[in-house]
Amino acid sequence: MRLSESETSFMEYVKKMEAFNEALQLIYWDLRTGAPKKGVKQRSQVVGVLSNEYFQMSISEEMAAFIAKLYGRKQELPELVQKTLEECKRVYDQNKKIPPKEYKEYVILQTEAESVWEEAREKSDFSMFKPYLEQLVHFNKKFIEYWGYRGNKYNTLLDLYEPGVTVETIDKEFETLKEVIIPLIKNIQESENQPETDFLYQSFSKEKQKEFSLKILGQMGYDFEAGRLDETVHPFATGLNPGDVRITTRYDDCDWRMAIFGIIHEGGHALYEQNISEELIGTPLCTGTSMGIHESQSLFYENILARDRSFWEYNFEVLQKYAGRQLDHISIDEFYHAINKAEPSLIRIESDNLTYPLHIIIRYEIEKGLFNNEISINDLPEIWNNKYEQYLGIRPKNDAEGVLQDVHWAAGSFGYFPSYLLGYMYAAQIKNTMVKAIPEYDGLLKTGNLEPIKQWLSKHIYRYGKTKKPLELIKAITGEGLSAKYLTDYLVKKYTALYEL
Amino acid sequence: MRLSESETSFMEYVKKMEAFNEALQLIYWDLRTGAPKKGVKQRSQVVGVLSNEYFQMSISEEMAAFIAKLYGRKQELPELVQKTLEECKRVYDQNKKIPPKEYKEYVILQTEAESVWEEAREKSDFSMFKPYLEQLVHFNKKFIEYWGYRGNKYNTLLDLYEPGVTVETIDKEFETLKEVIIPLIKNIQESENQPETDFLYQSFSKEKQKEFSLKILGQMGYDFEAGRLDETVHPFATGLNPGDVRITTRYDDCDWRMAIFGIIHEGGHALYEQNISEELIGTPLCTGTSMGIHESQSLFYENILARDRSFWEYNFEVLQKYAGRQLDHISIDEFYHAINKAEPSLIRIESDNLTYPLHIIIRYEIEKGLFNNEISINDLPEIWNNKYEQYLGIRPKNDAEGVLQDVHWAAGSFGYFPSYLLGYMYAAQIKNTMVKAIPEYDGLLKTGNLEPIKQWLSKHIYRYGKTKKPLELIKAITGEGLSAKYLTDYLVKKYTALYEL
Known part of the structure; x- marks a missing residue:
């Protein structure tokens, strides 16, 4: 035209x-x-x-x-x-x-x-x-007043990161999550079927971790001619343009999960940016549509796909080779349980796939309270600690492991935290549709053939960049609005089986 | 103020x-x-x-x-x-x-x-x-007409790279070089005292080459907190600002000289950029004053300092360690002669320290002829080959090893070539003054203490950035104008001793 x-x-x-x-x-x-x-x-x-x-x-x-x-x-x-x-x-x-x-x-x-x-x-x-x-x-x-707001004032901040998503929606879905996750964690803690995890913390050379990660990135369909992998302190992915999407990681000699799951996480972000339609290059639309949708891709690959037993049916033997002898005596079931261990903890970024949502919900509830003048900043440490005790059953001993642990507020990023959990919900919901469209999903994981998955995501999400709003995308893909149901179903099914509840 | x-x-x-x-x-x-x-x-x-x-x-x-x-x-x-x-x-x-x-x-x-x-x-x-x-x-x-010219039209092009240096000066100094170098090469070729060089071409791992190079860069005083070393195809140094001056290199497993002398060369450029006075940051003066002065620093370190016997008195043992066993049976004198071998060849960038000036002189004479309408482009290959035969005694067999070998003309960089040789002359001339100011120069090389040399160069050259013109600098340092005498003296003395002429 x-x-x-x-x-x-x-x-x-x-x-x-x-x-x-x-x-x-x-x-x-x-x-x-x-x-x-x-x-x-x-x-x-x-x-x-x-x-x-x-x-x-x-x-x-x-x-x-x-x-x-x-x-x-x-x-x-x-x-x-x-x-x-x-x-x-x-x-x-x-x-x-x-x-x-x-x-x-x-x-x-x-x-x-x-x-x-x-x-x-x-x-x-x-x-x-x-x-x-x-x-x-x-x-x-003050900014909220300048910008204006509809309904809850906090909506204006949410809109910066997740346009169209409101307090009303989040309240409802987060409530569902709490209702399911809090008792599920309790049951798990009481289960006698706790995994052994010592073998996760043995020495695994950085070079070998890297080689294995590159293999997995390759499986995922990360295009190495349109990206590169470097080291950094706080890992991130950055899409300079679809032909140049770089990921970074940090290696811990005594916990390979940091680099490997980290790279898979950033790899998910990167697949999104690498597969945006070329015609969007040179416009502000040439990026992911929102923080939440972006996070849905990193979390889909990191939490859902790469913590699936089928994925490891193909990759565990490979990992064993790269790890030296330390995993030789471990069965795939022991391994699978270990990497999916769930246990309440205080630090968000170190938490597991089941308790993570509660960390986000706590922050959301506090932010909402702050911007609706229902919480005073004086009371923050106390409120924070109480919520941890109430939801996770453990109480921070000091501010460093409590209210001071995240940089977000210091950076003025209010309204950002919910995106992480929206992303997790989107991921489960999208996956639910995906397996209907790709009934051989499990078989693909078992044969290391992840290409059709990337193709499907490209077709339904990636290529659009920022031309479709998050809820518009979700509606187009799944035929309905955002729903926590898919994440709760996924978590309940997975953890009930794992811990034999 | x-x-x-x-x-x-x-x-x-x-x-x-x-x-x-x-x-x-x-x-x-x-x-x-x-x-x-x-x-x-x-x-x-x-x-x-x-x-x-x-x-x-x-x-x-x-x-x-x-x-x-x-x-x-x-x-x-x-x-x-x-x-x-x-x-x-x-x-x-x-x-x-x-x-x-x-x-x-x-x-x-x-x-x-x-x-x-x-x-x-x-x-x-x-x-x-x-x-x-x-x-x-x-x-x-046409550009020369737009810009105007004084004396020879080619002066305008020279001025782009080496402000103040004219055809008149260059003609005189290059003539001196030819008069000395051409017969010197002939004598060397007739000498019976030819060096053994086979041991230079044995396998030397990239990692070890890099470790050794970093050691030498450290000796030179390269500030690793203000720079980094990466790999590339065509090595270069780039000064982003004095706190960030990066060098690059290429490794050849079977010829360590490419990386090691290359890194010393780029290191010389880098020392210049790292030591420019901070007050020049954020102005166009925050870089080397000319191509020639810049090259004088890379060539001083690469050709003069790092091909000095005293330098290797300190470093040869270290090199032997990094090289594995391949240099164990070589004496420092055999080594010193090998890395200073001189022999006419066709390709400029592979030529040695003695024949190199003639490669430049040939290009200069051709460029000058072109812009004074004394040479027709039709005749270029023939003229090129004749000059090689006349000055170096060998004749290119085809255009690839003749007139087509350099990218400079394709890039439109006419007037650039002379800078390389001006740099070599400056380097010898500056060194002549330096050893008067630092009489312990030889001793410093023998003890690996190169810091005073960098200090002296910083004080007299680096810190000024582009605030002084090339000839102004040379005059201030040496008390006189550009002179080829110091380079010819250096070459004659060095090669006469090496080849026992």
């Missing part, structure tokens, strides 16, 4: 913005994978210039003029232009509504808060971090 | 340009050290956007206004502002004088020419490349 002159200039303008963005993403990748530390100070200047350029372009008079000219007749625009315009308008409104002075103050606050949080966590002293958290919440409350 | 408002905005403007430049340099580094190939197409778009932004800023009306406002009273400006302004004006004039349409055509021609050259070289067929070379020369002749 031929574009009009103003459509073409709009798309050119957006392409330039995306070029700045891609350069920024490469700089971030580099900073986290081995950039020399003495160059960081000046590199930060470069980041400042490029991100300011990008930001200014998003709220410029030129952008305003494009919106004014095109938005009124958006129905007539070619779909790609229309969706791009909608996304640009969303960002324009979001950025433009905050007074520049306040935004600047907020950015400075974020940086300070992160470094104070780090020290506070080290000293396990919430009182140090408290004044910063108060300011961060205060700013976000 | 406090800057006026317009001085401050000018320096801010320049800082922004340099930020774009640093981002570009990082992208180039990434493209050459492992960027996934499928992402390259889109990355080229990003390069296009950023480099166009940078280019447009260099010739913008804003830049013109800064120059108009500040240049008239440049004597009153603080030195840093003044030098920055001069550099910006130089670039402004250079870029502004070429009509945009012609420049665009030229950029496209360069890209095409490089890919045609590659194929032509593979097929050893100059006629394929000839029409492109004709166009490239034609464009550059």
Whole structure:
């Protein structure tokens, strides 16, 4: 389709913005994978210039003029232009509504808060971090007023990460999860059928871990000509463009699960970014549609697929070879149970596949309370600890293993946490549809043939990038709205069998 | 010193340009050290956007206004502002004088020419490349008219790489070199004292080569917190900022000299960039002052320091350890002679320290002839081959080992070649002064204590970045102008002793 002159200039303008963005993403990748530390100070200047350029372009008079000219007749625009315009308008409104002075103050606050949080966590002293958290919440409350809200004020924050998902939906689904998971954990704890896990913590060389991980990435269909694997401290995946989607990991010599499941997790994110339709390149639509849908892909591969017994029927022998002799005397059933062990613990990022949802629900309930003035920041450590005791049966002994454990709030990322659990629910729900469409799903895992799974996900999710909203995707794939039922069914079935409940 | 408002905005403007430049340099580094190939197409778009932004800023009306406002009273400006302004004006004039349409055509021609050259070289067929070379020369002749010239037209091209150095100077010094080197090579060829070199070509694992190279880089004073070492196909060093100066290399399992001398070469470039004064960061002065001075540092370390017997008195035993057993039966004298072997050959980048200057002189004479209409492109292969026969006593059998061997002309880089040899001359001349200032020079090499040498070079060269012109630096250091005498003295003394002439 031929574009009009103003459509073409709009798309050119957006392409330039995306070029700045891609350069920024490469700089971030580099900073986290081995950039020399003495160059960081000046590199930060470069980041400042490029991100300011990008930001200014998003709220410029030129952008305003494009919106004014095109938005009124958006129905007539070619779909790609229309969706791009909608996304640009969303960002324009979001950025433009905050007074520049306040935004600047907020950015400075974020940086300070992160470094104070780090020290506070080290000293396990919430009182140090408290004044910063108060300011961060205060700013976000003002932003909510600037941005406006429908229903619950917290909806506006949710919308930043998971557009269309509201407190109403989350309350209902999270309640279902609690009702099922809390008693399930209790039953498991009382079961006599506890797995042996010592063999998971034996020495396994980094090189061998890497070789095995690369094999699994290959099975998953990760395209090595469109990506690379590097080391970092806090692993991540980054899609610079669909032809360049990089993943990173951290190796622990005495716990291979960190790198291997970590790589599978980032690999899930990467498959999404690698398989976005080429025509979206150079537009803001060329990325995953939301944090939750993105997480659904990493969690599908990490938690569901790679912790499935069938997956290990094919891969356990291979793992044994790479691991040296340490797994030789272990049966696949012992192994399968060990990697699916569930046990209440205090630290979210170290928790297992069954208790994880409760960690998220606690954070969600606290955030919602904060933004609806039902919780005072003074009471946070106490409320946090009480909830851990109530839901997981264990109580943090200090702030470091309690309210101070996550960086998210220090970064001002309120509304982000629910995405993790939305992702897990989406993953179970999508998988439920997938196995109907691919009845040989189990057989594919057992033969290491994961390609049809990636193809199916590409067809139904990946290729669309950001052109479909999360709930629109879920509806199109599964024929219904978000439902916790699939995750609870999955967890109940799996853990009942594992622990012989 | 406090800057006026317009001085401050000018320096801010320049800082922004340099930020774009640093981002570009990082992208180039990434493209050459492992960027996934499928992402390259889109990355080229990003390069296009950023480099166009940078280019447009260099010739913008804003830049013109800064120059108009500040240049008239440049004597009153603080030195840093003044030098920055001069550099910006130089670039402004250079870029502004070429009509945009012609420049665009030229950029496209360069890209095409490089890919045609590659194929032509593979097929050893100059006629394929000839029409492109004709166009490239034609464009550059027009540019010379746009830019203007003093004396010889070729001076304008020399000035792009080695400001202030003219045909007059080069003709004189290169003549001296020919007069000494050509007969010296003949004498060497007739000498009975030829070195054994078989032991240089035995297997030496990449990992061990790397470990040894890192040791040498450490001795040189390369700051590993301000740089890193990666692999690439065509090795290079890149200074993103003084805190981030990266070097790259290529390993040949059966010829360790490629990586080790290569790393020392790039290390020399890197020391320069790492030790530029911090106050120059964020200005166009924060880089080496010219191609020739830069090359003087890489060649000083690679050819002069690291091929000195004293250097190996300290390092040969270490090398033996890393090399396994293959060098155990070799004496330091046999080794020293082997790594300094001289013998006429056809390919510049594989040539030795003594014959190398003649390769450059041949290219210089041809370029000068081309731009003074004394040589026709039709005759190039013949002229090239005749010169090789005349100066080196050997004749290329085809275009691939003759006129097509270098990428420079395909890239439109006329006037670049002489920098290599200017660098070699500078290196010998600077070293002559250095050993007077550091009489214990030999002793330092013998004890692996190279730090004082780096300090001296930092003090006299590195810290100035681009604030001093090449000949100004040479004059300040050595008290005189460029002279080939120091290189000829060095070569005669060294090779006479080596070959017992």
